[in-house]
Amino acid sequence: xxEEDRKNMMARKCDDIAEQLREIMGDGLVISEDTLFFAESxxxxxxxxxxxxxxxxxxxxxxxxxxxxxxPDQRIRSAVEKHLVDxxxxxxxxxxxxxxxxxxxxxxxxxxxxxxLSFNVFTSESLLGCLVEKLYICRSMDEQIxxxxxxxxxxxxxxxxxxxxRCRGDRFSDTSQHFLCKLIEKGVDNHDFDKLFDLSLTLLxxxxxxxxxxxxxxxxxxxxxxxxxxxxxxxRKRDQYSMEYLMMQRYQVPHESEEAVLSRLALLTIITDxxxxxxxxxxx
Numbered sequence: 310x311x312e313e314d315r316k317n318m319m320a321r322k323c324d325d326i327a328e329q330l331r332e333i334m335g336d337g338l339v340i341s342e343d344t345l346f347f348a349e350s351x352x353x354x355x356x357x358x359x360x361x362x363x364x365x366x367x368x369x370x371x372x373x374x375x376x377x378x379x380x381p382d383q384r385i386r387s388a389v390e391k392h393l394v395d396x397x398x399x400x401x402x403x404x405x406x407x408x409x410x411x412x413x414x415x416x417x418x419x420x421x422x423x424x425x426l427s428f429n430v431f432t433s434e435s436l437l438g439c440l441v442e443k444l445y446i447c448r449s450m451d452e453q454i455x456x457x458x459x460x461x462x463x464x465x466x467x468x469x470x471x472x473x474x475r476c477r478g479d480r481f482s483d484t485s486q487h488f489l490c491k492l493i494e495k496g497v498d499n500h501d502f503d504k505l506f507d508l509s510l511t512l513l514x515x516x517x518x519x520x521x522x523x524x525x526x527x528x529x530x531x532x533x534x535x536x537x538x539x540x541x542x543x544x545r546k547r548d549q550y551s552m553e554y555l556m557m558q559r560y561q562v563p564h565e566s567e568e569a570v571l572s573r574l575a576l577l578t579i580i581t582d583x584x585x586x587x588x589x590x591x592x593x
Contacts, residue, residue, distance in 0.1 A: 322392050323402050327409035329388050330440070337418035337427065344377045345421070356421060360428040363419070375430065378419060378501045379440045386472045389444055393475075398446040410437045422510075445475050454481075457490045461497045470506050477510055488522040496584040501576065505584070508576050526581050527589050533574040539568045 340359075348354040352370060354362050358492060362368045363375060381389075411434050420427040450471065458467040470493075481489065496505050516525040540563045546555060581587045 319396065319398070319402060322396060323398075324409060326389055326392050326446070327406045327413075329392070330385070330406075330410060331414055332367070333385055333388060334414055334417045337377055337420045339422055340378050341382075342422060344374065347377065348374050356426065358420075360426075363430050364428070364528045368420050371434070375436055376439050378416075379436055381440060381443050383472070385440075386444065386476075387468060389446070390468050390472055390475070393446055394471075397449065400447060402449055403441055403447060407434065407438045407441050410441070443480065448478050449474055450474060451481060451486060453486055454489055454493075458492050461494050462502070466497075466502060469503055472505075473507055473510060477514065479510065479514045481513060482518070484520055485516075488513065492580065492584060496580070499579065499584065501579065504576055505580055508573070509580060512577075523585070523587050526577065526585075527587055530574070530577050531589075533570055533577065536563070536565070537567065537570045537574060539563060540565070540570060 345356065347454075348359060348362075349356075352362070352374075354374075359374075363371050365371065408465075411432075414430050414432050414437060416429045417430050418427050451474065454474065455471060458470050462470065489506075491506065492509055496502055499505060512526060512529060513522060516522060520528070543555075543560070543563055544567065546560065
């Protein structure tokens with residue numbers, strides 16, 4: 310493809326992304342429950358006060374709340390991701406999208422979840438720029454992992470996996486790439502594939518080079534099993550004694566819930582046992 314043709318193609322893609330974002334914002338943005346909690350716990354702003362605060366130019370921290378509202382959700386990321394396949398974007402492309410949005414998107418309607426209340430806020434270049442920058446369109450994707458996703462996974466699941474890769478921005482070694490590709494090929498039919506893939510990305514980013522991916526996953530399974538046992542032991546102790554007594558005895562209080570650790574351990578066990586059939590080394 311000639312250089313001029315490539316530039317024109319990328320310009321069209323940028324304009325398509327800007328138009329896609331404009332259409333979504335034209336329908337309005339829903340303020341998430343997490344953002345509502347942040348506004349109330351940090352600034353004492355309930356639902357009734359939120360409109361007046363965000364439309365008041367003298368409220369200095371309004372931009373902080375607005376940036377949380379304009380943070381791309383899964384709907385926005387999915388709509389944009391389809392335009393990013395097989396293309397390499399630069400900061401210049403990012404600037405083109407922002408400029409087009411600034412010209413066309415002067416205000417956005419904000420809506421509260423499970424309520425009829427809505428109100429308009431004016432946009433700014435910094436606010437729209439924050440939205441576009443958080444899409445991470447300039448991040449390069451691992452070609453081998455994306456190729457295996459496209460080959461073995463349904464288009465919707467492949468897109469969700471690419472969004473996870475793009476948002477995390479991790480760079481994987483050859484051994485980690487091989488591990489992920491094997492997980493994709495063997496775990497594609499599991500109904501929890503998205504969760505398995507997400508957990509694997511987290512663990513691969515945490516592991517050190519001194520331990521293989523397979524060994525690290527098995528080690529984490531052992532650690533999380535011990536953690537779960539300790540939590541259950543604490544629960545039994547708490548049923549026998551008061552919390553004050555346990556604190557006086559300096560009994561170690563778990564910082565995670567039994568449900569959270571059990572859910573994570575269940576997913577990891579699917580990866581190690583059901584999908585990859587990993588076996589721990591025999592102890593001498």
